Amino acid sequence: NAGVTQTPKFRILKIGQSMTLQCAQDMNHNYMYWYRQDPGMGLKLIYYSVGAGITDKGEVPNGYNVSRSTTEDFPLRLELAAPSQTSVYFCASSRRQGENTEAFFGQGTRLTVV
Amino acid sequence: AQSVTQLGSHVSVSEGALVLLRCNYSSSVPPYLFWYVQYPNQGLQLLLKYTTGATLVKGINGFEAEFKKSETSFHLTKPSAHMSDAAEYFCAVMGSGSARQLTFGSGTQLTVLP
Numbered sequence: 001n002a003g004v005t006q007t008p009k010f011r012i013l014k015i016g017q018s019m020t021l022q023c024a025q026d027m028n029h030n031y032m033y034w035y036r037q038d039p040g041m042g043l044k045l046i047y048y049s050v051g052a053g054i055t056d057k058g059e060v061p062n063g064y065n066v067s068r069s070t071t072e073d074f075p076l077r078l079e080l081a082a083p084s085q086t087s088v089y090f091c092a093s094s095r096r097q098g099e100n101t102e103a104f105f106g107q108g109t110r111l112t113v114v
Numbered sequence: 115a116q117s118v119t120q121l122g123s124h125v126s127v128s129e130g131a132l133v134l135l136r137c138n139y140s141s142s143v144p145p146y147l148f149w150y151v152q153y154p155n156q157g158l159q160l161l162l163k164y165t166t167g168a169t170l171v172k173g174i175n176g177f178e179a180e181f182k183k184s185e186t187s188f189h190l191t192k193p194s195a196h197m198s199d200a201a202e203y204f205c206a207v208m209g210s211g212s213a214r215q216l217t218f219g220s221g222t223q224l225t226v227l228p
Binding site: 042101103 | 123146214215217221
């Protein structure tokens, strides 16, 4: 199984440009998440989804949008890129419930806004 | 709401020495606790987790952690450090809501000296 796949791995954007970070999982997980990682700050939750058609804001949603039209895919959209969005972005997924719940992470997308 | 505090953003140990990475949490409900490891330019990999039951949890690569409710701690240990243990380590607590999102600590960079 591929697990959680993120594309692209690296991207440089100019201020004001837009882009979509792709995330796909093949584990039939209902829960999916987008985090950003900044040095010394750990990971902060941007958006999450508990199932197809359902999304909600996390701790740092400003400047981002998401959609969840299928169980497998959870793209993250940046409409007007700003330097503050320079970060490493991680997508994750997990099963619905149970004590064996754990989050599986993609390899990350390193985004630089210049 | 839950939060995680990792004491020490950088820890250095000699090869063969004890590894101790500290994590304290706050949670209004019995927590699910996790330790993740991140190698350079990689995603996060689960080391171990505590959900219910035995408070001493064993994980991969010889790591273990003990859940101490009275101290609200979940410190990570390994008896003998190996060069390959050099990485960043994140402690996380899982939310009690339906979304089960993780709240991460700020991370501890472990350096292993020869």
